[in-house]
Amino acid sequence: MKVFKFGGATVKDAEGVKNMANILKDYTNEPPVIILSAMGKTTNTLEKLTQAYYYGRPELMDIFHKIRNEHLQVVEKLYKKESKDKESDLILIFNKLESIISDNGDGPPAKDILYDFVYDMIVPFGELLSTTLVSQYLNHTGIKNKWLDARNLIRADHTYREGKVLWDLSEEYISNAIPPILNNGEMVLTQGFIAGTVDGKSITLGREGSDYSAAIFSSILNARACYIWKDVPGLMNADPKIIPEAVLIDRISYGEAIELAYYGAKVIHYKTLKPLRNKRIPLFVKSFVHPEKKGTVIEEDYVEVPVTSYIIKNNQVLISISPKDYSFIGEDNLYNIFRILLQNHIKINLMQNSALSFSICLDNNDKIDKLLKELSSDFNVKFNKNLELITIRHFTEESINFVLKKRKTILEQRSRATIQMLVEN
DSSP: OEEEEEOGGGGSSHHHHHHHHHHHGGGTTSOOEEEEOOSTTHHHHHHHHHHHHHTTOTTHHHHHHHHHHHHHHHHHHHHGGGHHHHOHHHHHHHHHHHHHHHGGGTOSOOTTSOHHHHHHHHTTHHHHHHHHHHHHHHHHTTOOEEEOOGGGTSBBOSOTTSOOBOHHHHHHHHHHHHHHHHHTTOEEEEESSEEEOTTSOEEEOSTTTHHHHHHHHHHHTTOSEEEEEESSSSOBSSOTTTOTTOOBOOEEEHHHHHHHHHTTOTTSOTTTHHHHHHTTOOEEEEESSSTTSOOEEEESSOOOOOOOEEEEEEEEEEEEEEETTOOOOOHHHHHHHHHHHHHTTOOOSEEEEOSSOEEEEEEOSTTHHHHHHHHHTTEEEEEEEEEEEEEEETOOHHHHHHHHTTOOEEEEEEOSSEEEEEEEO
């Protein structure tokens, strides 16, 4: 049995949905479990919808209708004259979403309601919509599949936007639900990124968490292999959109792949590889544009020749924190800083300390303003935004000069295999 994960770029439009069906028709004799993300940039738009709802912004319904129209246009292009007959299931989902954001006329939620809870109530609709649309189309074209709600399969705690998987419960639900469907000759189609609590609340598993979902299903079902279908040829040594000279890495070990994912390589989510490595399940990264090509395989028993890899993260913020009484940064200060970071579910991309200050590099997102406010209550805080974090694995001086291009370096760290440089964008 194999697990296939398709990202949002795979099904961003009607042609993408048709292409996905063409890929899957070759696997009807060995039905896979299919994990699907929201279509295109739907998650980004749903995040804007969440903000508009939570803060009571006037553009709320405009954003809602934008999402609705985009999905119904895909249905229209897939079915032509039959499209009106195929819209009903999607419209039911949109009615549920509209009911949430309209609050039956009561207005936006009170500000004491946790934003992350509201986020996880709204954003999962992207995956529910994409999987409903694609499942219907696959059945229409003769590719038998059963739609399942991942919130009834993967159980997680109440850590909103970063759900911690309850593995024993998840194993029970997944093992009971999925094998009978596969044994009946049908594929299983479910959502990535989302899970459910034991009391029926929606939870997301962290941004880009659909890869992680695929790893969870693969691990619990003891899959022979996990396939992640992307809009790139496989795992590259750099983002070809930034570095056109990027080359494909044919094979790589779990250990090296985990390093690249940790530093921010976009092709693989950093939490994905642990469940696969524990079960020694190979991970294939393949192109949905050219499915016949080999792509990249990540496996345990492979000793690679080190390849210089570049990971570039834009929109970074550097925060420098120092005690207000100009004392040394000690363990008690660090404890308080890390406590605040943990409470806000913020991941550090780079950190460095001196006698009087502790500096951290973070993704600049919607949590930063709240973080700065909390830190400022106990510390002096300075920050720089619009920075770029460059990480080079297996670096050489030539590779540093190649990517740096005389830009000003604000902060630098080196180890035996890795260099990280925070530079002005």
